[in-house]
Amino acid sequence: MDLNPKYDDYDFPYTAAEKQDGHAGHLTEQQIALVHQLRMMLEAEGFTKRLDTLTLLRFLRARKWDVNLSKRMFVDCEKWREETKLDETVPAWDYPEKGDIQQYYQQFYHKTDKDGRPIYIETLGGIDLTAMYKITTAERMLTNLAVEYERLADPRLPACSRKANNLLETCCTIMDLKGVTLTKVPSVYSYVRQASVVSQNYYPERLGKLYLINAPWGFSTVWSVVKGWLDPVTVSKINILGSGYQSEILKQIPAENLPKAFGGTCECEGGCENSDAGPWHEAEWAKPAKWETKKGDDAAIENKGSSIETPEVTTGVETAEAPEKSEAKVEDKAAA
Known part of the structure; x- marks a missing residue:
């Protein structure tokens, strides 16, 4: 695990308990290099958000450590977030x-x-x-x-x-x-x-x-x-x-x-x-989310925003086929 001070601002443990291939704290030198490569490729295209190591590792594992496929998946995700204005909506x-x-x-x-x-x-x-x-x-x-x-x-x-x-x-x-x-x-x-x-x-x-x-x-x-x-x-x-x-x-x-x-x-x-x-x-473990507008010292999830008009989903969720197989929450699901 090679933390990047620019992006890896974690206020929680970031090492997996069990030794699992490709998971935080249990990476090979080659896997660490692939994280750096993916981040540089994304920075070169102007991306500045969600480039922390844990996020990039999830996309790399989802695409079996193929950097180009991982990059495409990440870029598609960022486009979807922008189209749906998700960062503003949350x-x-x-x-x-x-x-x-x-x-x-x-x-x-x-x-x-x-x-x-x-x-x-x-x-x-x-x-x-x-x-x-x-x-x-x-x-x-x-x-x-x-x-x-x-x-x-x-x-x-x-x-x-x-x-x-x-x-x-x-x-x-x-x-x-x-x-x-x-x-x-x-x-x-x-x-x-x-x-x-x-x-x-x-x-x-x-x-x-x-x-x-x-x-x-x-x-x-x-x-x-x-x-x-x-x-x-x-x-x-x-x-x-x-x-x-x-x-x-x-x-x-x-x-x-x-x-x-x-x-x-x-x-x-x-x-x-x-x-x-x-x-x-629970006060001992909870901290405000980074996206959350803090109100006083309350560290719990707040969901008190007024009803808003949600931008129409334009990602083809009605009919689109997933480009590659990856882990899904079959729930959301079954779903997912």
């Missing part, structure tokens, strides 16, 4: 329709797994795009997805890294397929397909473990399609479980951190899906 984003959307589709972060990673939960069985698009738009749903990825990167993962005392860059994801029948598959697939483009192309290397629970009869057919979107390394992180999933998930997630609805013992006041409980809200 601090001001408000999603007041979330409560109404939750009756069809829940997405939330909740505490951490045994490795200290944020737990992310999605429920897909209630997805009804016709009803959901009467409440919001596809563009706003995808913008909210991107904003949550940004808030995962900062402040969630840095807070978890501080608490674990080692670098954490990925999530432990639970996707609940209960209620996903064959008649609902086209609707679920439609949204998941759009979301996976965002996840794969713009947020690589964010999946740690994925548990697909309550997998319905016939799911193997759907899975055969989903697997085609993903890198084999990603596929190895995915566990497909039926209705008797609890014992397997509890090997990775403490019962007190898992919502009772999913076999754990946690019952947050107001519902686990609304609590956003985790180290990112």
Whole structure:
């Protein structure tokens, strides 16, 4: 690991706990050289943001250390960020329709797994795009997805890294397929397909473990399609479980951190899906995100911006094919 003082301004641990090839703190001289090469190539084209070592490593790993492919992926991501005005949107984003959307589709972060990673939960069985698009738009749903990825990167993962005392860059994801029948598959697939483009192309290397629970009869057919979107390394992180999933998930997630609805013992006041409980809200570990407009000494995530008009997504998420396979959050997903 060769830190660059111009870009590597980390206020959290930046060495991975386990020795993994190509991960921070466990790099070869050749890999370090490739980081420098990618950064110089991007600087030569005028890029000045997100050139820190950890970010560049994620793009390099996603493209198997091919510098030219990694550069293309990074440039495409920056173009998308500019087109969607994402940097301006994140601090001001408000999603007041979330409560109404939750009756069809829940997405939330909740505490951490045994490795200290944020737990992310999605429920897909209630997805009804016709009803959901009467409440919001596809563009706003995808913008909210991107904003949550940004808030995962900062402040969630840095807070978890501080608490674990080692670098954490990925999530432990639970996707609940209960209620996903064959008649609902086209609707679920439609949204998941759009979301996976965002996840794969713009947020690589964010999946740690994925548990697909309550997998319905016939799911193997759907899975055969989903697997085609993903890198084999990603596929190895995915566990497909039926209705008797609890014992397997509890090997990775403490019962007190898992919502009772999913076999754990946690019952947050107001519902686990609304609590956003985790180290990112604990004073000992939380710090304001770099994108956040600070208010007093509050170090927790703030999501109090007024409703804004979101620029139309122009990246072809409706129909575009991902240029190369990379790690996706099949959730967002399945999705991603």
